[in-house]
Amino acid sequence: MNLKRARPALAPPARRPGVVLAALAAGQFIIMAATSIVNVALPHIRAGVGLSDSGTTWVVNAYSLAFGALLLAGGRAADLLGRRRVLIAGLALFAGSSLAAGLAVSSGVLLAARAVQGIGAAAIAPASLALAMDLFPSGPGRGKALGVWGAVSGAGGASGVLLGGVLTQAWGWPWIFHSVALGTVLVLAAVAALVPRAAGRKSGRFDLLGTATVSLALTCLVWGLTTARGTGWTDARVLGALVGAAVLLVAFVVIERRRPNALVPPRLFTTGRVTAGNLLMALMGSVWIALFFFLSLYQQQVLGMDPLATGAGQLPFAIANMLGATLAPRISRRIGARATVTAALLTEAGGMLWLSQISAHGTYLTDVLGPSSLIGLGLSIAFVQMTALSIEGVPAQDAGLAGGLVNTTRQVGGVIGLAALTTLAGSVTAASHQSQLEAVTAGYRTAFGASAAILAATAILALLLTRSAGRRRIATATATPASQLQTSDI
Template sequence: MNLARTKDGPDAPPRQGAALAALAAAQFTVMLATSIVNVALPQIRSGVGLSDGGTTWVVNAYGLAFGALLLAGGRAGDLFGRRRVLLAGLAVFAGASLAAGLAGSPGLLIAARALQGVGAAAIAPAALALTMNLFPPGPGRGRALGVWGAVSGAGGAGGVLLGGVLTQAWGWPWVFHAVALGTMLVLIAVATLVPRAADRGSGRFDLLGTATVTLALTCLVWGLTTARGAGWTDAGVLSALLGAAVLLVLFARVERRRPDALIPPRLFTTGRVAAGNLLMALLGSVWIALFFFLPLYQQQVL
């Protein structure tokens, strides 16, 4: 530690804090995009001519791409450099946000939201890994992760408030334009403040694992979403849910046999990891649904 302080000089802590601020801002942007559309959904629906099912996909397209590719984004950061992947993810995220604000049809809007999710899947794991690299194990890392958690919660809550303000003041496209502008500012901050590091790893990218888990989640979400209108006994719904189950089993078998697996099976041999994942899955299913339904209920029913 003394050698590091001598090398970096007295300015090392401020530089470290500035880099943490830039990385936390990247996480804030990801969480903001998760919730900022919810209050604007009625206006978005009428603005681009969305159906009931299409309205849900404005949220689902982002969450599905984000969740399905999150593991792949983390692995890409390991292989190609986390700072490089973070900057690329921010660029994709900003471009997709701008495209969503300019979209004039349901298909273009949903595709832009999915592309936003792709960018978010690169941003979140790379930014967190860079934060862990900045702070060695100890109290400093604990405080940094505390900041990270607080910023994540603030992004989710701030998105609801900001989405309502922007929609009322300038219309629903500014929900996306504001995210695009903010993301560009974050990209500049990361490029300026986050130091370069030799953080490339070794190994290969798990294309088969990525493909199977992405298709499995897509089938699952499509089946659950379509069941609302078509019914649970519809052949298409049952086929999608069955396909999701088969693909998830295939994914588990693939991961057991690959040396560079997206999810190393050893992670689930620890009870704490399995319990933590289960609790986060239950929490996500509650709060994401709450953010979607509550603004619609308040605006269209109350």
């Protein structure tokens, strides 16, 4: 598909960039909420549409896999077709598929709708982030905008759990999807009214071969990891899927090096600190989705909390998350980006290590409140800094692709982490000779302990990869007077 350069008249600058940022951030909030909103309702969804244990996991994985596998394509499409246009199309698709998920009466329809939701999210995330970065070029304003982005992302994940509990308790699980559909329609209206039309599009061809190769590779990888939980790692289908994923990923690298209009052009990794930022984001993302998954199950299955109480229990996490994201740019100015990233990751690791001590006879106040608040604080600060690191130095014409890449690494890391950690937890539970409650709790403890180890290793890696940054602020490098944003605008 050959796309010619378009040169419409330049759009007038937004008079209230903070208002436009709010509309764009609302789209990010919606897709993050959709990632976690099903967690509390999983037992009800399983009973409602007749899902097996492995099928229940795919209510999460179908969305996350389509989201992660197509984010690069969504970012590239935003650069080529126009970011506002792709964002609006993604929001429309997301709203329609959310409505279909709420109306589903069979597992097949539900999982298909969740996959289409992921496709819509893959268009929304990179396009909205690129538009936000267009509003605030490098400078203090960008740091504040990324703080807002981090707060909204974390709040979306935590609020999804809360909304899932409230809606499931009040009206039943279909309303978690109906509410997402309604919220998406409102965001769509705000984007159409507030976001100015793009000034132009980049010329080039869409890399269909590269997109198909990497999407199939990621599908094979996650399917193999998920299936291994029930069949074992020596199962021929599991081994075949994992080998196929490895071969396809190698093929993708070869294809991208030879194509003039590659989905992920090698030049992207020679600018700024894109490689370091994305690697760290993938590692942190590997425990992100799993945190909400296991914590919600522990609160319901072990502590006996109902969906409403489980959702309300995420409020301290959400508050800590928003506080951390708001403070992240300020902390980075004080102690430097390197120290900020490392301290945030170690804080998050400490919270996970605390969760690894949960008891089968514990309570929310003693086992969940403290560690979840600590994790929320560290996660949000790390997220803001890693996002800034991943887009630093990227040319404006590749902003959509860079946004797609950082979202891809986080989302795919989360899918792989969820598959691996559920396999690990399931293996520990199956091997336990204790009561069912004790065995399940042992599996959750192991998953949280492994997450703490991953985050600690990521903190060490961050020290090495950001060594050259010194005390330089990642989020607010190369400030220019014209790009500065007043606090009142946000």
